[in-house]
Amino acid sequence: xxxxxxxxxxxxxxxxxxxxxxxxxxxxxxxxxxxxACARRLVALDAAGAPEILRAVLSVMPLDHAVPHPARxxxxxxxxxEVPEAVRDFAGVLGRALGHTFxxxxxxxxxxxxxxRRAFAVVRSGERRFYGNILLAKGVVDSEGxxxxxxxx
Numbered sequence: 704x705x706x707x708x709x710x711x712x713x714x715x716x717x718x719x720x721x722x723x724x725x726x727x728x729x730x731x732x733x734x735x736x737x738x739x740a741c742a743r744r745l746v747a748l749d750a751a752g753a754p755e756i757l758r759a760v761l762s763v764m765p766l767d768h769a770v771p772h773p774a775r776x777x778x779x780x781x782x783x784x785e786v787p788e789a790v791r792d793f794a795g796v797l798g799r800a801l802g803h804t805f806x807x808x809x810x811x812x813x814x815x816x817x818x819x820r821r822a823f824a825v826v827r828s829g830e831r832r833f834y835g836n837i838l839l840a841k842g843v844v845d846s847e848g849x850x851x852x853x854x855x856x
Contacts, residue, residue, distance in 0.1 A: 705767065707756070708762075708763070709759035709762055709785060711748060711751050711756055711759035711841075712759050712760075712762075712763065713746070713748065713754060713799060715746045716746045716748070716759075716760075716826060716831065717763075719744055719790065719823065719826075719855060720745055720760065720763060720825070720841075721765050721840045723764075723823045723824070724809065724841070725737075725767065725841060725842065725843045726769075726840060726841065727822075727823040727840070727841050728768060728772075728818065728821070728823060728824055728838055728839060728840050728841070729760065729764075729822055729824050729825075729826065729838070729839050729841070730742075730818070730819040730821045730822045730825045730826065730836065730837070730839075731756050731757055731760065731825055731826045731828060731836070731837050731839070732753070732769035732787070732819065732822070732825055732826065732827055732828065732830075732832070732835070733753055733828060733830035733832065733833070733834070733835035734749070734828065734830055734831055734837055734838055735833070736815075736819075736825075737825035738802055739827075741816065741820045741825055742822075742824065742825035743820075743822070743823070743824070743825075744824040744825070744839045745825055745827060746807045746824055746825070746826045746827070747822070748784060748826055748827065748828055748829070749826050749827065749828070749829040750829050751828055751829055751836070752787075752829065752830050753789060753792075753793070753828040753830035753835040753836070753837065754789065754792040754793055754795075754796050754824055754830075754835075755828075756828050757793055757796045757797075758796045758799075758800070758838075759827075760839065761796065761800040762773050762800070762820050763796070764839070764841055765841070765844060765850030766801075766839060766840060766841070766842050766849075766850075767840035767841060767842040767843075768842055768850070768851040768852065768853050769807050769842075769844075770840050771808075772807075772808035773801070773806070773839060773840040773842070773853065774792060774793070774805070774837060774838070774839055775805035775807055775808045775809070775810050775815070775818070775837065775838045776790050776807045776809055776810070776815075776834065776837050776838075777807070777809070777810065777811075777812050777815040777834050777836045778809045778810060778811055778815075778839055779834060780812055783809065783811075785833075787832065787833060787834040788807075788832055789830060789832040789833070789834055789835035789845065789848075790809075790834060790837075794806045794807065796843070798821075799854075801853055805853065807837060815836060818828045819836075819838065822825040822838065823841075826849050832834060
């Protein structure tokens with residue numbers, strides 16, 4: 704056990720996060736997502752919900768301030784403007800972590816799959832709600848342990 708780390712930050716997940724560089728991406732996906740088929744590196748956290756995993760990841764990983772959309776979610780098929788419950792929860796987690804309102808960008812389902820295939824790692828959650836999927840781009844940390852703030856902060 705380690706002090707001060709969220710218990711969802713398992714050794715496999717911590718290794719993936721620490722191994723990522725600036726601009727690398729990680730996907731946190733729901734239980735229905737074809738994670739094993741898409742992942743270059745798969746981390747299974749099947750007993751946790753996707754928003755809880757997002758909260759744990761954001762406790763140690765900054766988002767990339769240099770890209771326009773460092774957090775992206777999958778659009779609802781046939782209703783791209785609809786915001787599923789899981790996505791509303793993601794927005795709340797992001798807002799609390801960043802200290803300001805922050806909505807992830809919604810992208811087409813196929814684009815999400817393509818980006819997940821290129822992601823450094825895919826974290827499969829036990830999330831049972833549809834569209835409980837989010838992609839995150841990793842930011843930088845300076846020599847003082849700080850990360851530049853995202854716009855809107």
